[in-house]
Amino acid sequence: MQLTRKNINLKQVLIAILFILLVPAVTYLASTDMKVGAGLSVMIIGLALGLVCIVNYRLGYYLYITITFILPMLERMSGAEVPKGVAMDALLLFTLLGCIFKRGDKTIARVKFSDPILVCMLVYFLILLSSIVNPNAGSLLGWYVFLRVSLRSYIFLYVGLNVFNNMQHVYSFFKYWLALGTAAAFYCCIQQWTGLLPYEQAYIAKFPEKFGTTVILTGLRLFSFMSDAAVLGIIMACNIIIMLILMTARLHTINLSKKILLGFSIVLHTMALGYSGTRTGYVMLPLGLMIFFIANMHKRNTILAAMVFVFIGLAILYGPFYGSPTIIRVRTAFIGKQDESVNVRDRNRHRIQPYMHEHPLGGGVNTTGGNGVTYTPGHPLADFQTDNGYLRAVLETGWLGMVVVAGIFYFTIQTAVVNFFRCKSELDKLLMIGAAAAIFAAAISEYAQDTFTLVETSIMLFSFMAVLLKVRYLETN
Template sequence: MYSQQTKRNTVIYLFILLWVIAVPAVAFLSSLNAKLSIVLCGGVIGLALATVTALNFRLGYYIYIVISFIIHVPERMAKTTMPVGVVMDIFLLLVLAGAIFTREKEKSNIEYFKDPLLLILYLYSAYMLIQCFNPNMYSFQGWVIFIRVYIRNFIFLFLTLRVMKGWPEIYKFFKFWLVLATAAALYGCLQQAVGLLPFEKAYIAMNPDKFKTVVLQGRPRIFSFMADPAAFGVLMACSAIICMVLLTASQKLISFPKKFILIFMIVVQLLALGFSGTRTAYVMLPVGLVLFFLVNLHNRNTLIIAGIFTFTMLAILFGPFYSSPTIIRFRTAFMGSQDESLNLRDVNRHSIQPYIYSHPIGGGVMTVGGDGETYNPGHRLAGFQPDSGYLRAALELGWIGLILVCLYTYMGIHYAVANYFREEDELHKLLLISIAAVMFAILVAQYAQEAAGLVESSIFLNALLGITIRIKYNLSKSK
């Protein structure tokens, strides 16, 4: 008890001290250099958060997620490129240190060296390390950057296993996630209503690559406070799926006032999804819900939601709406044969197949697309845009690596569905089937886009995988 009180007092005193120092320092430097004041203010806040993260790794886990989502905002405000990856690594290592040195004992029967999913993960990790010696790769620097990001995701997965020790922690995670996603959706709707803020426009204008992906037909795609419209759209689709699944709960489990809140979340998230202009995310929504509908056709609320969703989809696809760019782009996601950019992607995929057949271990990591031009200039794959997570895996890691990726994703879906059928509690079943639906949606989205490789989506996916593994061993009830 004394130890906890001491930690709490230490955190309070540090906060007070840091803010006392920060206020006059930032005020003085703001008069000299606005950009420097932003950096200093961010450093003070970051130091305070880092202290909290090191003292309380569970709270630090959520701080890390929030930082990963909003870290690009100060970068845009400063109108310069910042080492955002380094900041994320530092905070994650602080969370890891807190988890290692905490006095709390972990009670778990997870078979870390026998579990099939984890064994595939270990095998895939070893394959990533072997890629360092891939003779087709020109640069070692690209591999170092790739493996750093991979280790970050690897650590986050195991931290999730540590943080989610019971259903109360899982409830807390889903509440936190839906609040964070709704906040992002509201900010995205605000961007659509009043336009991008001046510092956001300036940052996009000074970055040609960002300009090409954000501005489409003279209109900006909305990205909220996330990295880009693609990441924003994918997460809005995932969050909307979870909310729709929870909406089918009985009134005894979720009361009408709470369902109104869920409806509000769904509306703003679907609006934000539409404004993101991410066609892959448009497809994710029905794909994820189809899995949910198939296993819950016996539920009356599920049939009602399925009917409303189907009617809305048909109205958007075939209704007399021709003036909205958002609706037009939504239709092209389901009528790809009429869209030249989608047809061009299929042509590119067929043209690169001989390379895949002749390179079983691939061309090496960070050799495809813009990454290839940066780290492996002159490589056969440099500049080639895969537009697919699976195609990138096949090109960079070969068909051997693609098999490992497919096995890993399959096992994740298998665990989630198996957990659903083992559980008896209604709320638990809804959360578990929502996890399975989101995983399935991301799995399908990987065909058209690198949906699982985006920073924000990879964090969410690894969190769901960690929860799924934890539930399999500690929380599911066999019938």
């Protein structure tokens, strides 16, 4: 026993000495070369976060989401391009290691891996693997990058299935998610009220190609601390849908003080959605809420709320408001033929239809748009801007790939609706139908945005998917 204590004390002394020597060493290196000092600081902070993720994989799950969301802001602060994918992969792998060492959660054994959602995910992964032998495919590097990003989503889903083992964990997630969205909305409002911060202006000036859609005729599209304005708009729209549905809860389920907080957050989210200039988000709101209205048509308050919502929508579209660039952009979202950008997208879709019919297996992953220029220059699809997730899927992975992507959305929404009817608690029901409405809106947004492959929106979709899958089997048992 004494020897053991001596060994422990010796280890503690050695660690303390190492730490004491490390501080002046890092300080000296930082003083001689700023980049080396910054790199060492990032490495030390990264290792510390990695250890936290291993020790507590549930906390690591939330750290991964938070850091992934604020990484674009940190990149702008640094004034240089940062390998964000490496940081995300490292954090997620540390979290996965923690999940494996802790042996996850026992309730994951209830999840049937023959579930339609998981079957579709498996089929999609096999399609991606088989793309390497596609005769129309481009470079091996493009295939590897796409597969790596997809694996990140699969690992994130697996960890999520281990994180949510009861409804309290689900409540905690939605509180966190809406709080994160509120922070993003508030930061976007600050950008609108005070203008972009100096480091943001400098970054846009240094990398103008990354912000090609930020400056438009109606003004500046704001992006908060996220990667771009489209991502912000889609997430704001989904959160507004969820919070509006939660506002219909009775007072004994959600008390007045919490409803006031929800109302304040809805106002911030709505302003941020308008400042983002994301027309897709404007269309998502009524279509997403339609799911809630259909599920609750037997309630008088639902019909009254629908009438009020329609009245407000008509006032915005046809009211005498002509000076606001935000309202003008909202109107062009619903009266699209008056906007030339919509007509350009329609013409592009018609132009590429012959390629779809001639290549039923697709042209290979990462061959469209800017990724096509980067990884497969000279490919027929290179630099073709799809502006449509389903179109990108059918062009890159063929008709089967597009059907599987649509199937993932369909079965996820179906699971949410089934949970809605199975759950007994009013709060559980509202969260389930809120998630169903948000995912349905995201599925609609795929027609105008590549929602499924955007980093932040992908995190939203796969975290919601993990919640819905776990609730389904928790409620069944």
